[in-house]
Amino acid sequence: MTTAIIVGGGMAGVACASELADHDVNVTLIDRNNYTQFQPLLYQVASSQLPAEDVARPLATAFAGQDRVAVVTAEITGIDAATRTVTTPDGPVTADYLVIAAGSQANFFGVPGAAEHAFPLYTVQDARRLRRHLRDRLRVLCDPAGDGAPYTVVICGGGPTGVETAGALAELFGALKEQGTLHGEATVRLVDHGHALLKPFTDKTHEYALAKLTEKGVQVTFGVAVSAVGADTATLSDGTTVATDTVIWAGGISGPAIAATTGIALGHGGRIDVAADLTVPGLTGVYAVGDVANIPDTENGADGHPLPQLGSVALQAGKWAGKNIVAEVRGDGVTPFHYHDKGIMAMIGRNAAVSEIGKHRHHLEGPLAFVAWLGLHAVLLSGIHSQVDAFLNWADDYFHHDRAADLELADKVGRIAWADDEADVPNL
Numbered sequence: 376m377t378t379a380i381i382v383g384g385g386m387a388g389v390a391c392a393s394e395l396a397d398h399d400v401n402v403t404l405i406d407r408n409n410y411t412q413f414q415p416l417l418y419q420v421a422s423s424q425l426p427a428e429d430v431a432r433p434l435a436t437a438f439a440g441q442d443r444v445a446v447v448t449a450e451i452t453g454i455d456a457a458t459r460t461v462t463t464p465d466g467p468v469t470a471d472y473l474v475i476a477a478g479s480q481a482n483f484f485g486v487p488g489a490a491e492h493a494f495p496l497y498t499v500q501d502a503r504r505l506r507r508h509l510r511d512r513l514r515v516l517c518d519p520a521g522d523g524a525p526y527t528v529v530i531c532g533g534g535p536t537g538v539e540t541a542g543a544l545a546e547l548f549g550a551l552k553e554q555g556t557l558h559g560e561a562t563v564r565l566v567d568h569g570h571a572l573l574k575p576f577t578d579k580t581h582e583y584a585l586a587k588l589t590e591k592g593v594q595v596t597f598g599v600a601v602s603a604v605g606a607d608t609a610t611l612s613d614g615t616t617v618a619t620d621t622v623i624w625a626g627g628i629s630g631p632a633i634a635a636t637t638g639i640a641l642g643h644g645g646r647i648d649v650a651a652d653l654t655v656p657g658l659t660g661v662y663a664v665g666d667v668a669n670i671p672d673t674e675n676g677a678d679g680h681p682l683p684q685l686g687s688v689a690l691q692a693g694k695w696a697g698k699n700i701v702a703e704v705r706g707d708g709v710t711p712f713h714y715h716d717k718g719i720m721a722m723i724g725r726n727a728a729v730s731e732i733g734k735h736r737h738h739l740e741g742p743l744a745f746v747a748w749l750g751l752h753a754v755l756l757s758g759i760h761s762q763v764d765a766f767l768n769w770a771d772d773y774f775h776h777d778r779a780a781d782l783e784l785a786d787k788v789g790r791i792a793w794a795d796d797e798a799d800v801p802n803l
């Protein structure tokens with residue numbers, strides 16, 4: 376029986392494991408966490424709109440009934456790609472095929488103090504840490520006996536993570552203010568060294584995102600970067616200092632630390648360059664997929680520029696790598712990855728979604744964009760969850776009703792109505 380090791384149980388790793396297991400390949404799926412996480416909803420966890428348990432699912436549950444997938448929870452300390460050997464504290468394991476799907480990590484670009492003091496938003500643990508911090512700060516601000524000192528959240532980076540988080544927090548602060556619960560000034564300030572929000576989108580979306588965030592009270596500054604982060608300050612590249620203990624780092628990602636142990640010369644962003652068929656050139660039986668990989672976009676005469684680090688790329692590439700391995704096992708030829716580009720989307724807040732549909736980026740905003748966002752996220756979620764309708768109901772309610780002040784603070788946090796089977800609740 377053919378064997379495969381998959382490094383990483385995120386969207387790409389899970390999709391690959393499912394494909395292989397359906398075709399008689401014995402899979403060992405290794406992740407440091409015993410759950411898979413759904414990153415697109417992390418800001419909902421950070422802003423207390425969802426509990427962390429709702430955006431993670433135990434890998435054992437996701438593969439229940441799949442005898443061909445052995446889920447191993449362990450920190451991978453080294454990968455020897457040439458021999459397809461993966462080392463964990465329990466020792467080395469080798470297989471016929473190795474699929475590296477280890478995701479990304481926050482890139483602090485060497486900014487002093489950022490790794491120590493800023494809040495990245497890449498994992499469920501990051502989201503919980505930020506949520507606890509915000510909750511503590513808001514409890515002080517909501518205390519009538521508090522000192523009423525102004526509170527500023529600085530968000531570094533105007534990409535989708537920065538914009539979505541800024542929108543969610545501004546709504547939260549606005550709702551608390553409206554309720555009369557907030558006894559001090561709370562401000563969201565977003566800085567970006569470029570000159571547009573949601574840079575990969577078109578100009579129309581740049582303007583829409585800026586207008587929506589401004590409407591919600593977010594202060595947006597372009598042409599400025601965060602140059603240092605302290606425990607109680609953020610220093611900006613224009614020389615100003617902001618008093619804050621809350622710098623949210625949405626400034627970029629790079630390949631994960633484990634990629635550097637593989638013996639593969641890393642490409643742009645510390646990621647693994649792969650061929651069009653998702654194999655790592657020069658090695659036998661080694662694939663890299665998802666965020667960890669620079670996957671060339673070779674469709675329709677595209678120049679081979681890497682595809683973006685997106686859930687849909689990860690999901691489709693994971694599945695495709697699985698299909699190619701099965702084809703290899705059968706002695707058939709492998710095929711170049713064909714990415715079905717459904718578009719790019721962001722939710723800036725209630726009633727303020729924006730979508731650019733398909734390869735030609737047809738612009739939609741408001742409720743129609745929300746429907747597109749919903750459809751895409753349901754597809755992404757379906758890779759790990761069977762009860763996608765529970766997500767659809769929750770999201771519909773979130774988008775259309777003002778739940779911004781339903782804070783953990785008031786023990787009223789909303790939930791996706793997953794089945795709540797005990798086995799389905801991750802051990803976070």
Ligand SMILES: Cc1cc2nc3c(=O)[nH]c(=O)nc-3n(C[C@H](O)[C@H](O)[C@H](O)COP(=O)(O)OP(=O)(O)OC[C@H]3O[C@@H](n4cnc5c(N)ncnc54)[C@H](O)[C@@H]3O)c2cc1C
Binds near residue numbers: 386411412452497664
């Ligand atoms: C805040 C946020 C919002 C996003 N929103 C969207 C969106 O709206 N739409 C969209 O399409 N995409 C979105 N993305 C991007 C999308 O989530 C990623 O592209 C996708 O999750 C990548 O999947 P992956 O499987 O490659 O990596 P991941 O999902 O990151 O999985 C990698 C796995 O590898 C494991 N791992 C890494 N190193 C080790 C090690 N040494 N030992 C053991 N395990 C290890 C990790 O624990 C992790 O589980 C968002 C990302 C973020 C961070």
